[in-house]
Amino acid sequence: MALTTAPDPTRRGPGSARAHASRRGPGRFRHSEGLAGYVFLSPWLIGLMGVTAVPMLLSLYLSFTNYDILTPFSEVQWVGLANYERMFTADPSYWHAVRVTVTFALIAVPLKLAAALGVALLLNRAWRGVGLFRGLFYLPSLLGGSVALAIVWVNMFNRDGAFNSLLSLFGITGKPWVNDPDWALETLMVLAIWQFGAPMVIFLAGLKQVPTELYEAASVDGAGRLRQFRNVTLPMLSPVIFFNLVLETINGFQGFTAAFVLSNGTGGPVDSTLMYTLNLYITGFTDLEMGYASAMAWVFLLAIAVITAVFFSTGRFWVHYSDGEER
Amino acid sequence: MVTVTPTADAPTAAPPTARRRPSGRPVLRLLILVAIVAVVLYPLIWMVGTSLKSQEEIVNNVGLLPERFTPGNYTAGWSNFDVGFGRFFLNSAMVSLLTVVGNGLSCLLAAYAFARLRFRLRGMWFAVMIGTLLLPQHVLIVPQYILFRTLGLVGGDWPYLPLLIPQFLATEAFFVFLMVQFMRGVPRELDEAARIDGAGPFGIFRHIILPLSRPALVTTAIFSFIWTWNDFFRQLVFLSQLEDYTVPVALTLFIDSTSQSAVGPMFAMSVLSLLPVFLFFVAFQRMLVEGINTSGIKG
Numbered sequence: 001m002a003l004t005t006a007p008d009p010t011r012r013g014p015g016s017a018r019a020h021a022s023r024r025g026p027g028r029f030r031h032s033e034g035l036a037g038y039v040f041l042s043p044w045l046i047g048l049m050g051v052t053a054v055p056m057l058l059s060l061y062l063s064f065t066n067y068d069i070l071t072p073f074s075e076v077q078w079v080g081l082a083n084y085e086r087m088f089t090a091d092p093s094y095w096h097a098v099r100v101t102v103t104f105a106l107i108a109v110p111l112k113l114a115a116a117l118g119v120a121l122l123l124n125r126a127w128r129g130v131g132l133f134r135g136l137f138y139l140p141s142l143l144g145g146s147v148a149l150a151i152v153w154v155n156m157f158n159r160d161g162a163f164n165s166l167l168s169l170f171g172i173t174g175k176p177w178v179n180d181p182d183w184a185l186e187t188l189m190v191l192a193i194w195q196f197g198a199p200m201v202i203f204l205a206g207l208k209q210v211p212t213e214l215y216e217a218a219s220v221d222g223a224g225r226l227r228q229f230r231n232v233t234l235p236m237l238s239p240v241i242f243f244n245l246v247l248e249t250i251n252g253f254q255g256f257t258a259a260f261v262l263s264n265g266t267g268g269p270v271d272s273t274l275m276y277t278l279n280l281y282i283t284g285f286t287d288l289e290m291g292y293a294s295a296m297a298w299v300f301l302l303a304i305a306v307i308t309a310v311f312f313s314t315g316r317f318w319v320h321y322s323d324g325e326e327r
Numbered sequence: 328m329v330t331v332t333p334t335a336d337a338p339t340a341a342p343p344t345a346r347r348r349p350s351g352r353p354v355l356r357l358l359i360l361v362a363i364v365a366v367v368l369y370p371l372i373w374m375v376g377t378s379l380k381s382q383e384e385i386v387n388n389v390g391l392l393p394e395r396f397t398p399g400n401y402t403a404g405w406s407n408f409d410v411g412f413g414r415f416f417l418n419s420a421m422v423s424l425l426t427v428v429g430n431g432l433s434c435l436l437a438a439y440a441f442a443r444l445r446f447r448l449r450g451m452w453f454a455v456m457i458g459t460l461l462l463p464q465h466v467l468i469v470p471q472y473i474l475f476r477t478l479g480l481v482g483g484d485w486p487y488l489p490l491l492i493p494q495f496l497a498t499e500a501f502f503v504f505l506m507v508q509f510m511r512g513v514p515r516e517l518d519e520a521a522r523i524d525g526a527g528p529f530g531i532f533r534h535i536i537l538p539l540s541r542p543a544l545v546t547t548a549i550f551s552f553i554w555t556w557n558d559f560f561r562q563l564v565f566l567s568q569l570e571d572y573t574v575p576v577a578l579t580l581f582i583d584s585t586s587q588s589a590v591g592p593m594f595a596m597s598v599l600s601l602l603p604v605f606l607f608f609v610a611f612q613r614m615l616v617e618g619i620n621t622s623g624i625k626g
Contacts, residue, residue, distance in 0.1 A: 034445065036528035037445065131612075145558075145559065281465075294470065
């Protein structure tokens with residue numbers, strides 16, 4: 001690893017290979033490489049411009065209009081900040097969607113990470129069959145956001161679904177969880193937590209990096225397993241915890257499929273599963289208020305940027321990099 | 328070429344802490360793990376079980392497995408919704424396979440430029456590429472929809488263009504990044520050797536980078552396929568005609584008709600829809616898990 005990447009004399013200064021190349025003239029070669037760079041990059045550049053950058057600018061513009069796809073572009077009305085004003089002051093369902101999404105992320109993400117870390121600790125030691133467990137736990141994450149899985153989930157928490165039949169074994173009478181506004185979002189949280197496999201695999205990779213000498217030193221100093229976990233595992237794992245936290249939070253905010261399936265695209269029952277992205281979809285593609293939906297999208301983008309920035313600025317205080325490097 | 332660095336991350340074969348840190352009760356740990364496996368697998372087994380129950384049993388027997396296995400839901404589901412589910416599977420397969428091709432080609436080209444070629448503004452473009460990694464698709468969906476619709480591609484002669492064009496233009500920054508990381512590990516001496524033999528940037532790409540990038544290409548292909556097969560949001564937005572539907576969009580038709588008689592076929596088609604992903608999982612389990620290990624892929 002170290003040998004293949006670091007010492008590379010030909011990269012900058014003139015090496016022996018470079019001397020050979022200079023037979024054709026170094027300037028010419030560099031020129032052709034610069035050209036080739038853009039040739040190879042061209043699909044990406046076209047994509048960046050056509051599918052990403054221009055649409056972003058378009059959506060920024062549309063967020064100040066009342067565009068509804070049916071009226072031609074030439075007749076689009078500029079409404080200034082009206083969409084943003086409506087969002088923040090006059091649209092209770094928008095704020096409701098924000099609350100639903102934040103609640104979902106605040107509860108589901110920590111629980112999912114806790115489950116992932118707990119199971120990773122159980123799987124951390126090498127023994128026969130550990131790979132099988134790892135694969136089985138990862139399976140739900142892989143099937144992940146599929147509609148099929150959401151369908152199964154909704155039916156499992158129905159009135160006569162599998163969950164209630166389990167409860168009845170213990171003499172508990174269940175209820176139609178997914179139709180209950182107080183419980184519909186919770187069933188979605190359980191679905192999210194159930195998919196703890198992806199962060200678990202990343203935790204496992206992190207645990208492998210913790211030097212065993214640290215545990216030995218700690219136990220020589222008389223630290224019990226709990227103390228070892230607190231003073232060795234957690235700090236050494238903090239970069240991986242950080243990584244998973246950022247990733248899962250952003251993912252949590254974007255949850256769409258399960259909420260769509262559970263509510264048949266409405267965000268019900270009684271808006272209890274009206275996630276932000278579902279609200280955006282309904283606004284743009286059901287109500288055809290694409291200008292307003294664009295404004296929502298931009299606030300969403302800014303919110304995610306702010307959350308990421310907050311994570312990175314607070315991360316300094318609790319994320320330890322073993323090479324002592326500040327990030 | 329293989330170098331073993333004498334640091335902590337070198338694999339140490341024996342568990343050196345086994346004596347100091349008594350692993351305690353391996354039996355207890357195993358029991359806990361088996362219990363978790365049961366919880367994790369229960370919904371999946373229940374899904375398969377329900378799909379094999381008769382209509383009557385679905386209502387009366389909420390148990391995990393049917394008393395009598397009946398394939399009726401599969402035949403009923405397969406011929407559902409006028410055009411039949413086979414059509415939806417074909418559509419999904421086509422979209423997924425073309426996405427695999429598009430992602431592999433375009434991301435490989437971009438990654439080669441970023442990883443190996445020197446050109447003006449490379450650093451800036453690379454930063455932009457990393458920036459697009461964080462961009463949620465929900466931000467772009469409305470203007471992309473408008474754009475593709477204005478171009479007459481939404482619901483056009485071949486309605487899958489809005490789904491495929493971005494994939495052929497390397498917009499999935501994650502794969503570009505993955506391949507860049509991979510190519511950085513390919514020894515530059517090989518480039519230099521090829522260069523001495525008179526190869527230009529294209530020759531180096533063709534004869535060195537392309538053949539050596541196979542592992543990265545395979546990883547990209549597997550994840551492209553699975554993600555596209557499972558994707559719902561974009562397919563929901565861009566596909567409007569029943570005969571163009573992909574499997575995830577078609578599955579939601581069942582929810583629209585939540586009559587009791589649809590539950591069995593709905594489960595049967597759900598099981599079938601997960602089958603390709605499951606088979607990939609079985610075939611590439613080790614690779615998938617390692618792929619995430621090294622790159623932090625979200626499944």
